[in-house]
Amino acid sequence: MSQSTLTERLGIVGSGAIARGLAQTADQHPGLVLWARSEHSADRARERLGDHVDVVTDIGELAESTLVIEAIVEEMDAKCQILRELGELLEPDALIASTTSSLSVNKLAEASGRPDRFAGIHVFNPVPKMKLVELAFPDAASEDTKSRARALCQSLGKEPVEVPDLPGFVVNRLLFPYLFSAVRLLEEGDGLDPEAIDACMKMGAGHPMGPLALLDFVGLDVSTAIGETLGVDIPQTVRKLMDEGKLGRKSGAGFYDYAK
Numbered sequence: 001m002s003q004s005t006l007t008e009r010l011g012i013v014g015s016g017a018i019a020r021g022l023a024q025t026a027d028q029h030p031g032l033v034l035w036a037r038s039e040h041s042a043d044r045a046r047e048r049l050g051d052h053v054d055v056v057t058d059i060g061e062l063a064e065s066t067l068v069i070e071a072i073v074e075e076m077d078a079k080c081q082i083l084r085e086l087g088e089l090l091e092p093d094a095l096i097a098s099t100t101s102s103l104s105v106n107k108l109a110e111a112s113g114r115p116d117r118f119a120g121i122h123v124f125n126p127v128p129k130m131k132l133v134e135l136a137f138p139d140a141a142s143e144d145t146k147s148r149a150r151a152l153c154q155s156l157g158k159e160p161v162e163v164p165d166l167p168g169f170v171v172n173r174l175l176f177p178y179l180f181s182a183v184r185l186l187e188e189g190d191g192l193d194p195e196a197i198d199a200c201m202k203m204g205a206g207h208p209m210g211p212l213a214l215l216d217f218v219g220l221d222v223s224t225a226i227g228e229t230l231g232v233d234i235p236q237t238v239r240k241l242m243d244e245g246k247l248g249r250k251s252g253a254g255f256y257d258y259a260k
Contacts, residue, residue, distance in 0.1 A: 008095075008152060011065030013082060015041040015055075018099050019071035020048055021127025025156050027052040035059050037072075063089055067152060069121060071099040074225050079103065080111035087113035095148055097121040101172050102229040105165040109138035116140045119149040122169055123158070125218070134169045135160040168230045176227050182211035183235040186255075194255045212255040216248035 010029040012019050015036035023034045023045075033054045036042035045055045054061075062068055068086055072078055079098060086096050096112045097119045098105070109118035120136035133153045137146055153160035163169045168176065182197055198210020215223050220242050227234050241247075241254055248254035 008067040008148070008155075009065050010152075011035065011062040011068035012071060013059075013062070013068060013086070014071035015045040016071065016073075017125055018123060018127060020045055021125060022069060022071060022099075022123065022156075023049055023053045025128050029155070031064065033061055033065060035062055059085060059089065062086070063091075065090065065094060067095045067097065067148065069097045069099060074101060074103065074222060074229075076103055076107065079108055083108055083112040087111075093117070095119065095145055097149060097152075099123055102168045102226045104167070105136045106138045109140065116142045117145050119145060120165065120169075121149065121153065122171075124171075131157075131159045132171070133158040133160045134163045134171060136163050136165045136169060138165065168226065172226055173230060176223065176230055177232050179211045179215050179223065180227060180232055180235055180238070183215070183237050186212070187235060187237055216254035216256055216258075219248045219250055220254055221247050 008029065009031040010026050012022050012026070012032070012034040015034065019034060023032065026032055033056055034045060034049070035056055036045050037057070039057055042055050042057050049055065068090060070079060070082060070086065072082060079100065083096060083098070090096070095117045096114065098108050099122060100108060100120055101122050105118070105120035106115070108120070109115035112118050115138045118138055118141060122134035122136070124130035124132055135149060135153065137149070150160050166173065186192055186194065186197060194212040198213050201207045201210045209217065215238070220238055224234050224238060224242065245251060246253040249258050252259045
């Protein structure tokens with residue numbers, strides 16, 4: 001990777017898996033700063049990222065960033081609020097990007113107050129390993145914005161594919177109806193269990209992970225939010241597991257038990 005691709009002073013907003021994965025992938029960028037909402041979240045991020053990333057809780061520490069990637073919870077109101085703050089904080093030429101996987105990039109861009117300098121950069125978990133970035137731009141995005149967003153993806157070792165600003169873009173638009181159909185198949189019974197369904201799709205379709213294990217990996221709460229945005233019917237089994245606090249790997253249980 002040439003130093004010329006690392007000219008952006010990168011800021012990351014959020015401290016979850018996607019934000020930390022981005023920070024881990026981008027730790028060679030000059031002036032890299034990750035903002036966490038609370039000291040507790042910041043301490044957890046520091047624990048996982050080590051000393052390579054400057055983790056802060058004062059959003060003002062992002063003021064000198066030339067490109068900030070928002071990677072918080074997949075909720076329109078929450079994203080719009082933080083994007084408005086960033087739009088007011090950053091220098092006029094700074095770019096803002098969102099890692100949204102299902103929300104309208106145009107609406108998020110408007111909330112930022114700088115729709116000409118905004119991009120949707122949908123990275124995939126685990127970020128350090130997954131090559132694809134779905135790159136979506138609002139209607140007002142300038143050519144300079146598009147060029148800088150592509151360069152950022154390449155500097156992170158990713159392969160950007162430009163997609164239209166449609167709910168779920170390409171991957172999630174096709175993926176989540178399939179994932180939830182696997183749950184409905186499970187609900188039909190007839191002796192099927194999660195292990196059998198996942199084994200069939202791994203060995204028969206060449207998928208690296210079965211659909212029910214993948215729902216656990218993504219998180220049932222996140223998967224439900226994406227499904228609702230796409231207008232996909234959420235199976236009762238998913239809602240029941242969520243009511244029981246079983247959100248997948250991150251909670252220790254979902255379709256599978258991950259308790260140590």
